[in-house]
Amino acid sequence: MMRVTGGQARGRRLKVPRGEAVRPTAARVKEALFNILPHDLSGLSVLELFAGTGSVAIEALSRGAERALLVDASERSAEAIRNNLRQLGLAPRARVRVAEASQALRALERAGERFDIIFLDPPYDRGLAHGTLERIGRAELLRPSGVVIAEHSVREKVEEAYGALALADRRRYGDTVLSFFRPRSRNEVTR
Numbered sequence: 001m002m003r004v005t006g007g008q009a010r011g012r013r014l015k016v017p018r019g020e021a022v023r024p025t026a027a028r029v030k031e032a033l034f035n036i037l038p039h040d041l042s043g044l045s046v047l048e049l050f051a052g053t054g055s056v057a058i059e060a061l062s063r064g065a066e067r068a069l070l071v072d073a074s075e076r077s078a079e080a081i082r083n084n085l086r087q088l089g090l091a092p093r094a095r096v097r098v099a100e101a102s103q104a105l106r107a108l109e110r111a112g113e114r115f116d117i118i119f120l121d122p123p124y125d126r127g128l129a130h131g132t133l134e135r136i137g138r139a140e141l142l143r144p145s146g147v148v149i150a151e152h153s154v155r156e157k158v159e160e161a162y163g164a165l166a167l168a169d170r171r172r173y174g175d176t177v178l179s180f181f182r183p184r185s186r187n188e189v190t191r
Helices: 027-036 055-062 074-086 101-110 128-138 188-189
Strands: 045-051 067-071 094-098 117-120 140-154 165-173 177-185
Touching: 027 055, 027 177, 045 055, 045 101, 055 067, 055 094, 055 117, 055 165, 067 074, 067 101, 067 117, 074 094, 101 128, 117 128, 128 140, 128 165, 128 177, 140 165
Parallel strands: 045 067, 045 117, 067 094, 117 140
Antiparallel strands: 140 177, 165 177
């Protein structure tokens, strides 16, 4: 059972889509993540890729984030996310998009969208974290003070830098790793 751990929706349950190969972020990993991020997310904009249940963006909205975009390739997952957002009263501050992550990133870049927090939790051990980080590192989707967080398997190779992104921190929780990337200055990127 998944629950929101903080903010206005604290303690409320989240529904998980049935019959899907959804692997929600473990409760202890999500709790650790939100202990690392600023406690006040007021005014921030969040993008969650490979959203599954949407638990990370929903947690951010519950803790004050201004808006969130949740992207998943599965219509069933998207419907579960929409239902969770409605039940928690968070739907007015969120959008759900059914699309592959790479397709969504291209569209967001063309639209000039910018985010403070970008979280991705692709299926483990398929190289999707690496490929998605490469695309984010080339795009201008992250605000200068923003952070990209990739949840991935300890077995998956994740580089120290991707274009304009540099690894700032890495935390391991069993087989799961959270890799935190921050924007590099233009001088660092061109070296």
